[in-house]
Amino acid sequence: MENQARVAQPVDVDTDTLRKAIQDEYKEVAENPGKGFHFHTGRRLAGIVGYKDEWLTGISESAIESFAGTGNPFAMGELAAGEKVVDVGSGGGIDSLIAARMVGATGEVVGVDMTPEMLTKARGAAVESGIDNAEFREAYMEELPVPDGWADVLISNGVLNLTPDKQKVLREMFRVLRPGGRLQIGDIMVSREVPANAKQEIALWTG
Ligand SMILES: C[S@@+](CC[C@H](N)C(=O)[O-])C[C@H]1O[C@@H](n2cnc3c(N)ncnc32)[C@H](O)[C@@H]1O
DSSP states (O other): OOOOOOOOOOOOOOHHHHHHHHHHHHHHHHHHHOOOOOOOOHHHHHHHTTTTTTHHTTSSSHHHTOOOOOHHHHHHOOOOOOOOEEETTTTSHHHHHHHHHOOOOOEEEEESSSOEEEEHHHHHHHHHHTOSEEEEEEOOGGGOOOOOEEEEEEEEEEGGGGGSHHHHHHHHHHHHHEEEEEEEEEEOOOOSOHHHHHTTHHHHHHO
C-alpha cells in the first residue's frame, strides 16, 4: 500500500449545507476582509506563498485584500501570451487578474465562483485594474461553464479542498482543458486519512 497512489473517495456530506456554509464564510472574506479569519488572507498571505511584487503591481487592492488561497499556482510557471485560462474558484479575483496580465491582450481568462459577493468583488477589481480580458462566471466547480477543450491552462488556489467529490472536479477540469494543456493548482494535501467524523464537521471544511 505504501507506494500506491491513493484516490480521494467522495465524502458523504450534505452538499447544499456545505456550499451554504462556504458561501457564508467567503462572503465575509469579500465584504469584510479585515475581520480576521483562522486562515491567512490578503497581501500578507501573498507574501507568505511567494507572490512576486511585480505580479501585484497595478492589481486593485480590493482583489488583493480578499486573497484567500492556500498556495501559488504561478510557482509552477508563469503563463504565456495568448493563453486561454480558467481560474476555478476565482474568489476576489487576484489570480485571474494576475493571469490576465500574464497572457496579455491576445489571451483570455474565465474566473468561476459560486459566491455572488466574490464575483461582485472580482468584477469590480477587474475594472479598477483596467483589465478587460478577464470575465467572471457564477457556477459550481463541479459543472464548469466552459466548453470542452477550451483552456490551455487551468489554475486554482485553495478550492479543490472545498469539494466533497475531488475526482468529479478533476474530471471536469480535464474536460475543459485542451489535450496537452496544464493544470497549475495550489491547494492543501494531507498525508494521513482524515477521520470519518471530522469529514462530517462542516466547520472544518470552511476554513
Ligand atoms: C479559499 S477561497 C480561494 C479564492 C481564490 N482562489 C483565492 O486564491 O483567493 C475559495 C473560493 O472557492 C469558492 N468555492 C468553494 N466551493 C465552490 C464550488 N463548489 N464551486 C464554485 N466555487 C466554489 C468560494 O466561493 C471561494 O471564493
